[in-house]
Amino acid sequence: MRAATGKKGRIIVGLDIGTTKICCIVSALTEEGAIDVIGLGVSPSRGLRKGVVVNIESTVESIKKAVEEAELMSGVQVNSVYVGIAGSHITGFNSRGYITIQNEDDGVTQADKTRAHEKAKPSRETFPKDREEIHTLPQSYTVDDQDGIKDPLGICGGRLEVDVYVITGAKMAVQNVRRSVERAGLDVAGIILQPLASSKAVLSDEETELGVAMVDLGGGTTDLAIYSQGSLVHTAVLPIGGNHLTQDVAVGFRISQAEAEKVKISHGSVLSEGITEEELFEAQGIGGRPPQSGSRKALSEILEPRAEEIFELVEREIKQAGHEATVVAGLVLSGGTALLHGIDVVAERVLGLPVRVGSPSEVGSMRGLIGSPVYATAVGLILEAWRPSEGERSEFHAKWQEPRNVMHRIKEWFF
Ligand SMILES: Nc1ncnc2c1ncn2[C@@H]1O[C@H](COP(=O)(O)OP(=O)(O)OP(=O)(O)O)[C@@H](O)[C@H]1O
Ligand SMILES: [Mg+2]
Structure with missing residues (x-):
């Protein structure tokens, strides 16, 4: 059995903890670099109410069943999972942050973007103690007077401003999801908002x-x-x-x-x-x-x-x-x-x-089995997890500049 070790290990596992079912999807990359679902496990969920874990023991049992089923189908031992979160405790708000661009002539760097993101987040002091940040999603950037920029990397200017959408959840609810996954013997590779995942899929x-x-x-x-x-x-x-x-x-x-x-x-x-x-x-x-x-x-x-x-x-x-x-x-x-x-x-x-x-579309060879709206969140979790993070995107951006061996580069970057 191979281990599920994240992007570098070429395996990513999504775990959708729903109110009625828990669904585990194991995915890998094909030789061509496409995402392929290689395992699915579904078990009835009994420990949730309205999207929130209220009984850890029951949730752990359901998680174990779904994961075991997905392991059997895929032949992969699952160690870590990207898990979804939902519930009416989830809220989002807009925020804005700005920084002075480090080197005006070189243009915006990844480090500038990261600093601007940090500035846009509410500070530790003002962040409510009972809330936990789930995502901070950049919406658009402004460099000096030029607004509506999707990606400012390389743009020259003095001041970089970013508009972000910050999504938070009740700390206890997030902890109960994490605890359930960990008690089932798995690591949490990441927590992804369920509506974000479903959107990615459909x-x-x-x-x-x-x-x-x-x-x-x-x-x-x-x-x-x-x-x-x-x-x-x-x-x-x-x-x-x-x-x-x-x-x-x-x-x-x-x-x-x-x-x-x-x-x-x-x-x-x-x-x-x-x-x-x-x-x-x-x-x-x-x-x-x-x-x-x-x-x-x-x-x-x-x-x-x-x-x-x-x-x-x-x-x-x-x-x-x-x-x-x-x-x-x-x-x-x-x-x-x-x-x-x-x-x-x-x-x-x-x-x-x-x-x-x-219905989820990008699901590779198991389209017949999981190409249903029921699996939108679970499929979306793996699509979102395979997506390059901000840092990797800039690495990708740099590699993309080289005209030779582009496909080879994309694969190398994934594996
Ligand atoms: N063929 C169908 N026709 C009508 N309703 C259906 C059908 N299949 C499933 N459902 C309904 O869909 C609901 C379950 O949907 P889903 O699997 O998306 O929920 P979940 O992810 O477990 O829960 P949640 O996302 O709310 O935490 C149930 O109420 C079930 O009755
Ligand atoms: Mg659901």
Whole structure:
């Protein structure tokens, strides 16, 4: 068995700790330098509520199961993982920092950029004690009077300014994720915001440039990420998801949660219009009672208002963040609840924007197995983890300047 040792070891593992499932994906690079998924493990999740770990023991057990399955499929021993984080404790805010460029004639260096980023972050003194920084994402740079610069490397000037979006989480919630992973015997290679990961898997560059909202409809949460001009400008995690729909079905038909889940997936639709009264389904009665029949029309009349409510909350969040006019390309849906029949139609109706359901695309040879919206976050974790960091990007930039052996260089840089 080979060890999962990060980029240099040519293996990267993503661990999506969701409210309903825990998913482990093992990825490697092909000879051509493309990302290839070589292992998948999924286990039911029992230790979370609304995207937050509330029971470490149960979470550890689920993590172990998912990881073991992925190890068996890939033949790789997993040592360290990039893990996702979500929950309504996640918040983001804009910040700005500036520095004097070290050498005016040489232009902006990586060191200048790093210093500007550090300046843009809230200082240790002002940073709340109960919060932890998860990401600081540069949005755009200004060199002297020239603003809107995507990458200022090499640009000459006296003053470098950077606008960043700082994402933080409640310290306890982040610690509980870390602790669960570590108690499962794994190292945390990195913590990545789940909406960021899902976006990476399902959004196109054209959409993020134009302005788009990614909405990951999970079991316990609905994650939102808004992009404009290629950068993340707002993120939020709403504490509502597919579990609420299941719960409504269980109450409405007086059936168990497990049966309601089956009924929702097999017969559910959020479009009551067009379903006739004659369309029936059969469900197991509760506590040994005989099976009962239900109408699909009644089922959709339970699901439709709840789906509308979720999108009303999404719309409110977009408006409150002041990004109503930003999302020109509309909404892209992912997560398990994006598979619910008619969900895109309801989203379009509520928000009055174009909507599509997004599936992870860049997944190599296992596309058939994991090319579903359910795996958007897990796939996004590995895509985000393989992405070069700021430092590596500048190294890459320098190597890219050499015209010879470019492909060879790219591979060398990855391995
Ligand atoms: N085919 C389907 N049709 C309708 N709903 C589905 C389907 N498949 C899965 N779901 C629903 O999707 C939800 C799970 O989605 P997902 O796997 O994205 O959530 P999660 O990552 O475990 O949770 P979260 O991201 O909220 O922490 C469940 O509520 C499940 O009922
Ligand atoms: Mg999820």
